[in-house]
Amino acid sequence: MSDIAVVRLRQRVQGYELQLLAARRLTRLRTRMRLAAGEAPHDPDPSPQRGLYVEKVAQEVYESLLFTGSDNPVVEEIRRALSERVGFTVRFTYPPGEGLCLVRQDDRGARRLSSELQLRVRRLLWRITREKIDRSMLDKPAPVCS
Numbered sequence: 001m002s003d004i005a006v007v008r009l010r011q012r013v014q015g016y017e018l019q020l021l022a023a024r025r026l027t028r029l030r031t032r033m034r035l036a037a038g039e040a041p042h043d044p045d046p047s048p049q050r051g052l053y054v055e056k057v058a059q060e061v062y063e064s065l066l067f068t069g070s071d072n073p074v075v076e077e078i079r080r081a082l083s084e085r086v087g088f089t090v091r092f093t094y095p096p097g098e099g100l101c102l103v104r105q106d107d108r109g110a111r112r113l114s115s116e117l118q119l120r121v122r123r124l125l126w127r128i129t130r131e132k133i134d135r136s137m138l139d140k141p142a143p144v145c146s
Contacts (some may be wrong), residue, residue, distance in 0.1 A: 001105050002066075022130070026094065033091075054130065054133050054134045056127050057133050058113055058130040058132075058133040058134075061074065061075065061078070061129055061133060062126055062129045066078065066079070066092065066125065066129065067092045068141055069092075069102060074132065074133075074136065077132065078125070078129050078132050081128050081132070082094070082124065082128055083120070085124060086121060086124065088104050088105065088106045089105040089106065090103070090104065090105070090121060090125075091103040091104075091105050091110065101113075101118070102117075102118045102121055102122070114134070
């Protein structure tokens with residue numbers, strides 16, 4: 001190995017050591033800050049935070065996109081999954097003077113679902129939406145910026 005290569009290798013190793021030292025300092029500082037705030041000294045589990053994000057995005061998709069006729073691919077996939085699970089196409093309508101109404105669309109035409117069936121279909125729709133968002137969102141870790 002040449003002298004220049006040895007010097008560059010030592011510089012890299014020193015750089016890594018400085019990064020490790022800085023990371024340890026940050027960890028100790030975060031631990032002290034959490035202790036001072038009366039929290040547990042270890043890093044919190046990211047799972048609850050992820051769950052909150054998934055819940056928030058799923059709620060937005062459920063309320064805003066599904067019922068407004070969006071042609072978003074995720075929304076279309078959720079609608080398709082709902083139709084497969086219930087065995088018929090579900091349409092979302094807003095009759096004059098009423099709120100959201102779910103309608104069954106099949107070979108015999110369009111028929112309004114009973115109140116009980118509407119409730120069950122909406123609950124199923126919520127589960128499908130949440131599962132889809134949970135699977136598709138945040139599957140891959142976010143890219144690290146350097």
